Amino acid sequence: MRADARRNRERILKAARAVFGEQGIEAQIDDVAKRAKVGVGTVYRHYPTKEALRDALVRERFEEIAGYAEEALRRDDAWEGFCELIWRAAERNAADRAFCEVVAFTDQSSIVEETGLAGSTALLMERAKALGKLRADATPVDIPIMMAGAGSVMRAHASPAVWRRYLTIMLDGLRAP
Amino acid sequence: MRADARRNRERILKAARAVFGEQGIEAQIDDVAKRAKVGVGTVYRHYPTKEALRDALVRERFEEIAGYAEEALRRDDAWEGFCELIWRAAERNAADRAFCEVVAFTDQSSIVEETGLAGSTALLMERAKALGKLRADATPVDIPIMMAGAGSVMRAHASPAVWRRYLTIMLDGLRAP
Amino acid sequence: MRADARRNRERILKAARAVFGEQGIEAQIDDVAKRAKVGVGTVYRHYPTKEALRDALVRERFEEIAGYAEEALRRDDAWEGFCELIWRAAERNAADRAFCEVVAFTDQSSIVEETGLAGSTALLMERAKALGKLRADATPVDIPIMMAGAGSVMRAHASPAVWRRYLTIMLDGLRAP
Amino acid sequence: MRADARRNRERILKAARAVFGEQGIEAQIDDVAKRAKVGVGTVYRHYPTKEALRDALVRERFEEIAGYAEEALRRDDAWEGFCELIWRAAERNAADRAFCEVVAFTDQSSIVEETGLAGSTALLMERAKALGKLRADATPVDIPIMMAGAGSVMRAHASPAVWRRYLTIMLDGLRAP
DNA sequence: CATGAATGAGACTTCATTCAT
C-alpha cells in the first residue's frame, strides 16, 4: 500500500473513532470524511460500506482487548487476571458510544473468536475455576454478555459510578460461592 | 374526551405495542397507524411525536411492573419477592424489542420514579437487606441497571437461556455475601 | 383516491412525460418533482421507484396504441389498417426520447400483452395475411421488433424523414411478395 | 511513441473491447484498466475521456466493416455483395453490447464517412441499383439506419433468430419491387 | 376530529476524472 494511502487510512480510522465514539452508530460517513479532511469517496475506497468501517473499528478494539487478555494470562492469579481484564476493557469502552451500541445490540462472537479473545478468555476462566475462585458454571459466553450489559449501562447512564457498580455486582455474581 | 377518541387512543396503543415490540424503536409511525386502522394524523393528534408514543408504551410497561412490585411487597420473604419481581419483569420484557432498546440505551429513571416503581423497590430492598439476604450496599438504581443490561442481552442474543443466565449471575451478585 | 391525490398524480404523470420525453430514461426524479411542483416524496408515494414511473409512462403509451389497433381492426382493409397502426404509433412515439429508449433496449412484451395490443395486432395480421397482402411468415413479434428499430432510429437520427424512410422500407419488407 | 506505450495502448483496446462488449457503454473505466492490468491514469493518457475510448472502439469496428465492403465490391453481383456485407456486419456486431448501444442511439455518420465505409457502400448500392436488384430510392443512409435498428433489436431480444428475422425483412424491403 | 397525501432534508453510495507519488 502506498504511503499516502496508508496515511489516509489512518486519518480515516482516527476520524471514525472520534465521530462514532461521539455520535454512535448513527454517525454519518460524510462527517467522518469531513473530520478526516478527505473526500467521501476516499472513505468508501477504504471501507466499502458504513458497516465495513464500523466493523473495522470494533475489530480494532477487540484486538486491543485481546491484548489485555494475553497480559491477564501472564498473571499469577487467574481470577485477578480475569477481573482486571474485565475492568480494563470496560474503562476502554466507556467513552465509545458506537462500540457500546454495537456490543449491546449485536452478537459479535465471530469477531471475538477471530481476534483470539475467545480463546484467551476460555483459558483464563478455566484456570480461575481451577483456583476455585470463578463459579464452576461460568462459561466464556458470559463475557460478551457482560460486555453487552456494560455497554448499555454505559450508554444509558452517563456516570461512570453507575457502570462500575454494575461490573462490581456482575463480578461478584461470577465469583465462586 | 369523546368516546371515539378514547377508542382510537386504545387502538393506537395496542397497535404500537405490537409494531414496536416486533420492529424496535426504528418502527415507523405509518406502520402503527396502518395496524391501528387509523390515519397517521390521528396518531399524531394523540401523541405529538414518535417519542411521546414510545414513552407512553414505556410508562405503561413500568406501571405494570410497578404492580408486580406491589405484589412482591406483600410476600413474606422480601428477598424472594425481589427476585420474583426481577424475573417477572424480565419475562415480560423479553418479547418487546422496543422496550429492550429503550431501557438499554436511555435513562428512564424519571418514569420509574413517577410510576411508583422506584418507591416500592426501595422499600422491598430495604426489607431484604434487613433480612440479611440482599447485599447492604445495593441501591434502587441497581434495578434500572439490571434492566438495561438484560434489555441489551435480550436484543443481542436470541436465546432466552442467555438472558436467564445473565439474570442469575446478576442476582447472585446482589445476594448478601 | 382523494381529489388532490388524483390531481397530483396527473401532474406527476404530465411532468414525467415532459421530462422523460426530453431527457430520456436518465432523467431524474427530482426534476420530475420540480416540474410537477411537488416534493420528491410525493412522486415516490405514487410510484415507489423510478422504474415504476417509467413503466407507468410506457404502459400508458401502449394503451393508447392499443386503442389505435382497435380502430385499425374496424377498417375494411386489414393491411391498410396495419400500416396505419404502425404509422400512427410511430408518429406518436417520435418525440418521446424515453419511450424510444425503452422499447429500443428492453423487451416490453409483457406490457404489450397486458394492454391487449398483442391480441389486436395478431388478429389484424391474420386478416391481412388472408387478404394476401401481408407476407405469410410475418408474426406478431415483428411489431415490437419494428418498434425497437424505429425507436433507435428516432433517437439516433433527429430528422423525421429518416425514420419515415425506415418504416417505409420495413413495411415494404412485410408486404406479401 | 515508445514501444511500451504502444503495447499499453494495445492492451487497453483489447481490454476495452472485452469489457464494453460484455457490459455495454455503462462499463467503468476502472474495469477496463483492471482488465488491461494497467492503472486508470494510463487509460486516460491514451484516451482522454470515456467517449474517446468508446469512439476508438467504434471506429475500429467500422474500419473492419469497411474492409467487408471492399470485399463486397469485388463480387460479381453487387446485390449479393450488399446483402453479404449487411449480414457479416450484423454477425460481427451481435456479441458487442456497447457497439449495439452506440449505433442504436447515436448518429455515427462522420465515422462511417471517415472510414471509407460510406464511399464503398454508395458505390455498391449504385451498382446494385444498375442491376435492378436494389430499389431505386435506396440511399447510403439506409445502412446506418439498418444498423441502428439491428443494434437495438440485438440488445432487446437475446435470441439471434429475432435479429436475423429483422434483417431478412429489412433486406426484402430494400429489394427492387 | 380524522384522514392520509405531501413535504423535503438528509442518508448512503457511485464513478468519471484529476493529480500526488
Add this chain to the structure above:
DNA sequence: TATGAATGAAGTCTCATTCAT
C-alpha cells in the same frame, strides 16, 4: 511515463412531521 488513490457532485430513496381536505 505509469500508477492508483483521491475527489465530490450527483443520484436514488426514506421517513418524521405537517396540513389540506
